Amino acid sequence: MTPHSSSQPGALGRAGLHLVLLLLAIPYVLPLIWMLSTALKEDSQIFPREGSAQSALALSNLIPNPLAWHNFPDAMATVPFVTYLRNTLLLCFINVLGAVLSSAVVAYGFARLRFRGREFLFMLMIATMALPGQVTMIPTFALYSKLGWYGTFLPLTVPAFFGVPFFVFLMRQFFLTLPLELSEAARIEGATEWQILWRIVLPLSKPVLATCALFQFLGTWNDFFGPLLYINDPEKYTLAYGLQQFMSSYGGKWGQLMAASTLFILPIIVLFFAAQKTFIQGIATTGSKA
């Protein structure tokens, strides 16, 4: 479990670990490989024809021949791809910014500041996650309607700026693990709580901040129901909405459907891969905390 130094497993141990990881990874990756392979098939190849007993595991089945690359541009052509992408990126950017910032502030309040009713309010916040959204959907919708926000992006962006309970909870757990001496020292030197939050706590919390940013991005990227409900202008719809439209209409065009799904998840894969550095803080930084 140590990140470095002399207990690094030997070559044999390393090979063994690779094997274990690969074996474990198979059930996780196989469905996605299958998805990609279906995206590259002609529709006629996806289902077995009369009299044939096709094994799904045959290599001929996993690597289609010919490769139907046209499924991808075909899928992109059926929805206003660029418009949807633009809207989705916009919503993601705003939501990530709002959610991470506001949640950090609120979490710091719950973690490091004492005030009357703190435990109660925290429990209350957790409790708000326990009610199924189905039943508050209508009153919430009516509320937004009365505010005149129906048909705009506002119901899809403003709530993020009021703290997201999931993130507040997660961040609070992390803030609580930070040693008190650091903030104590700063307080003695005359720093305000706000400064402590921004100059000490947040820089040390990059992993959890990045985690929350990723989750929020993912959540907004995948959200189709919000746009479905609140938007009536086709120019404002998002990629998730487009995927849903695809699913409900092209029943039968499985190749294109899988192509659309693959395209849909591609940006997140890239984002995650690139952002891993932030979860995986440099050893030096971790060490310096000791």
Add this chain to the structure above:
Amino acid sequence: MGIDRSSFGKRQLRRLAFLANVVVACVLLAWVAVPRAEPRVFPERIPVRFWHMWSGEWKIVIDKIVMRFNASQNRYEVVALSVPGGSADQKFLMAVTGGDPPDVMAQWNQVIPAWAESGLLVPLDTLMQPAEWAELQRSAYPVALKIGSYAGHLYGLTTGINVFACYYRPEHLEAVGAQAFPDSLEGLMALADRLTRFDDAHRITRMGFMPAGFNMYAPIFGGGFFMDGRLSLNTPRNLRALTFLSESRQKYGFENVLKFESSLNTGGFATEWPFISGQYSVAVDGQWRVEQLAKYAPELRYQTAPIPAPQGGKPLAGFSNGNFMIIPKGARQVAGAYEFIKFWSGVDNPERAAEFYTWGGWLPLSPRITMTAPYQAYVRKYPQFETFLNMLSSENIQPTPPVPFQVLLTDRIIRAEEGAIRGSGSPLQAISTLEADVAREIARRKRFGL
């Protein structure tokens, strides 16, 4: 925590970068918060908002119809919005509750009685002249009025009925020496046995015919769920229908059939219909397949015939549903909505509307439309359509019962069929459970004052 001079500049830079981000975010937020008008082709006209659930190829057809309507007059502009099918009802209901519903919606789910009961829909007969309404009642196909009506009023006007019949491959029949399509259900099942093929592992590779759909076969056996104006579930004829469905499946083994069916592409509008690939010799499906087959498998040799009745059953019977145009209460442009509905369904101009029906492969509202030249030309082009048109006038076609709890009833009927064909209970048990469930629901509604 003294300020380190060397990193002072860096800190300033970071702060500036952060501020810049905040500014950008605010600008973007402001940009999205400003409501902008939806794009309009005829901005000077009165907008009529139309929601529907068609997408893909079908959306193109809808857009064409909308364009025709807009071109045919200059008072209204219909603005169409395609909403994903699975959640369209929710969006619609929310919009109504929120006080901002569309003006007209094309609906194909079995919701008219439930929504009418809740006062959600505008009765269309009140928008018609008395003479118009009388004429419609006289001339329209009975099933069209049955599906769209509730409690004596018309709430949905159809722009496309669906009926179901058998499609079959003559060469399969010829290969086993059958000269003609059987004229009884018993005959069909005997033929099916000869047509079904197995492989060495006794897995089904070709299915002769596998009946399914309790709501389809109850009327065929002379039963039905709504008789004499009342719900009737546990009747001898319905039981016979359910038993028939159960026995047909158990004959080959439920697991076996399940495995076979799951290997097929069963999308409703899929162009990879298993019938085309020869995995069914006989298959029951809707009339839209005719045009699909012409487009995607023009060289396929096939015939159609109504599902033959069993002994003591009824001919030209089965289940039906369709697309219906509804106007929600609270719609702002009721008159405009009704104009659009009239235009599309062909109530006052059958000749013009006949074309629309042909574009979607839909069955028309009334014989007046069927008899127009454009539609007759369509039928000549696709002669198999005749089978379905003949069924339209039949009194034995039954839609889902017009009760307010229609959706729950449908769910429970599906469960009953599931239980019976799986063999986890006898058909009698399944149908009794269905009856009990529904009775419980009716009692419940009474207790709640519904």
Add this chain to the structure above:
Amino acid sequence: MKRSYLGYWFISPWLVGFLALTVLPFFISIYLSFCRYDVVSPPVFIGVQNYAELFSNDPLFWKSLQNTLLYAVFAVPLGIATAFGLALLLNLELRGMSVYRTLFFLPHIVPTVATSVVFMWILNPQIGLMNSVLGLVGVAGPAWLSDPRWAMRTLILMSLWGVGGSVITYLAGLKDIPISLYEAARSDGAGAFARALHITLPMMTPVIFFNLIMGIIGAFQYFTQAYIMTQGGPQDSTLFYALYLFYRSWRYLDMGYASAMAWILFVVVTLTTLVVFKTHRKWVHYGD
């Protein structure tokens, strides 16, 4: 005194949002649970009839509750154990680890609607991947989602597929454990397993606690996969509480009844969460 008010300032974003956007809908939905409400007509007050009806006359209420509890009891602990174990593995320093991490995280990012379709195919009794693989070793796979005995088990197993999200939170937590602790333990002669038990595990308890609470809340609201893949079947074996709630509210237009169901769920989940919260100090170790 100043301390006390400062805290309120910090949590004010949530407090304001809560009061402005959350409280009103909450109270309205409580009121609706005492009403007969079909979404379109105005609600009619009927007292506790919804609740009475649920407890005494609705076998599906009990069935769905039972299904959901069954799912929660198995999926939550399995999910935590799997995610934690994976995180430990993925925290090792090995070449290509970032690739592995991405692989395990991938399922979490695919939208549920797509994964549901993919899994319906993989679990296809005739041509699915799963039964083909089993066929290779001579086992005849069941009809997974179409078999009342297997459908729930399948869904529980499927939930393990999406643990990538939790793994990330554990990874972030693992990175926060000071190395000095490990070094001290090693110089004391502790082996890898002992180090894991006495350092890693206790230091990770705050994150485990988080995932436990979120897991419970999530399990009780499990809905989407059942909605897309099984629609509650076969024979109501996967009729989850949230799914039945959805049917009652949007299919049968019985929103008052569904609101009552929602508030019953709320009470159950909150009580469970409270119990976990009250006892958490015993096993959760905040670093200081």
